Amino acid sequence: MASFALPQQQQLNVATAPEPLALYVHWPFCVSKCPYCDFNSHVRSAIDQDAWREALLADLDHEARLLPGRRLTxxxxxGGTPSLMEPGTVAALIAAAREQWPVADDLEITLEANPNSVEAARFADLAAAGVNRLSLGLQSFDDASLAFLGRAHSAREGLEALGIAQNHFTRVSFDLIYALPGDSEATWATMLDRALAxxxxxxxxxxxxIEPGTRFAAQEAAGQLEPLDSDRAAALYELTAERTTAAGLPPYEISNHARPGEESRHNLAYWRYADYxxxxxxxxxxxxxxxxVRHRKPENFLSAIARNGHGIAEEEALTAIQAADEAxxxxxxxxxGIDTAALAARFAMAEIVDWPAIDRLTGSGHITRNGSRIAATPAGRLVLNRLLAEIAA
Structure with missing residues (x-):
């Protein structure tokens, strides 16, 4: 039987280059529950920071034992609201991660924060703990919209917190929510221009x-809330892409916009289907x-840590088809977009897309194709779920 060997240098690279890994740490606590939020967040009157630090460190240690030698990127x-964590807890988790894995020289360490004054006062300590990128939940520059969204800060507090963040962190991102009931192209354009400035x-x-199980979902079902209609929302989406692109922060993902090189490396690991x-x-x-999947309820998570040394509730092996569909x-x-040939090879499948469907959607302007690489156009991203249903092999 014929044998195949890589050149010596290539063999060396395969043997010595560790696979990249991203680490996500969830802090489940919030001061209050926002009416649109379906994330795993909980309001508690008291939080034992020492107990939570030890539990999270134990959970991290469990993952590290299963993933030795990976390069942490x-x-x-x-969360939740991670800016409610004690900076010492953040520092301990960063130190543990650095001890467990070799780290990239440009290790990106992001923390989500709310702009309340109490949390903004911690920004200097969080930066000293090792955080180098802050993601700030401003959500709006309008006090009435913030009240509608159930936010605990004012527009003035948000802008002050942003200024503090920019003084302490190398990289800063912030969130805005649009397509609220009553939003128009004029009102959103004004807010977007302010954000870009x-x-x-x-x-x-x-x-x-409107996510199932949220307060907004209950209000919609009761006829107390009428979401913006889909055509007006689509117009706002198109306006967003136009304005951000013109300002040098084009959309690199459906809802995320960045200057070249400022993309969230952590979120890119999710979207590029890397391990995390x-x-x-x-x-x-x-x-x-x-x-x-870890236990959602904080008390159940702590019980699992005490019982098993980790917080895992579910662990499931993915089939090649499941993994390919997720990718x-x-x-x-x-x-x-994606390189379909590379993904097919990765999952040992002949194809991961239906090429006649790709050709049809290319003709309709919803997909672009360059060899085996495909991407959704701006028009395609507006109806992405429908495209995915058509093209999955």
Whole structure:
């Protein structure tokens, strides 16, 4: 039988280059529950910071034992409201991650924060703890809209917190929510221009979505809330892409806009279907061909840590078809799209897309194709779920 060997240098690279890994840490606590939020967040009157630090460190240690030698490229503290964590807890988790894995020289460490004055006062300590990128939940520059969204800060507090963040962190991003009931192209354009003038290299701009189980969903069912109609929302989406592109922060993903080089490396790991370890209540992870989910309720998570040394509630091996479908769904959110041949080879499948459907959607202007690489056009991203249903092989 004929044998095949890589050249010596290539063999060396394969043997010595560790695979990249992203780490997600979930802090489940919030001061209050926003009416649009379906994330795993909980309001508690008291939080034992010492107990939570030890629990999260134990959960991280469990993942590290399963993923030795991987090169850590990013850490993301999400929530919940991670800026409610004691900076010492953040520092301890960063130090543990650095001890467990070799890290990239440009390790990105992001923490989500609310702009309340109490949390903004911690920004200097969080930066000293090792956070180098802050994601700030401004959501709006309008006090009436902030009240509608259930936010606990004012527009003035938000802008003050942004200024503090820009003084302390190398990279800053902030979120805005648009397509609220009553939004018009004129009102959103004014807010968007203001956002673009604030000088950050990254913006996350989300359309308001009524998620099941939220207070907004209950209000909609009771006839107390009427979402913006889909045609007007689509017009706002198109306006967003036009304005951000003109300002040098084009959309690199459906809701995320950045100057070249300022993209969220952590979120790119999700969308490019890389492995990531998820620790903390409700955290999802994907590693070694498995999907992991932690216990959502904080008390159940702590019980699992005490019982098992980790907080895993579910651990499932993914089939090649499941993984390929997930990679397709995630990758087509990106402006860069996906290399279908590379993904098919990765999952040992002949094809991961239906090429006649791709040809049809290319003709209709919803997909672009360059060899085996495909991407959704701006028009395609507006109807992405429908495209995915058509093209998955």
């Amino acid at each position: 990013s850490i993301f503290f999400g 604030l000088g950050t290299g990254h913006l996350s701009l989300y359309q308001l979505t 370890a998820g620790v903390g209540p409700g955290a999802h992870g994907r590693r070694l061909g498995q999907r992991t 397709l769904v995630m990758g087509l959110r990106l402006a860069e």
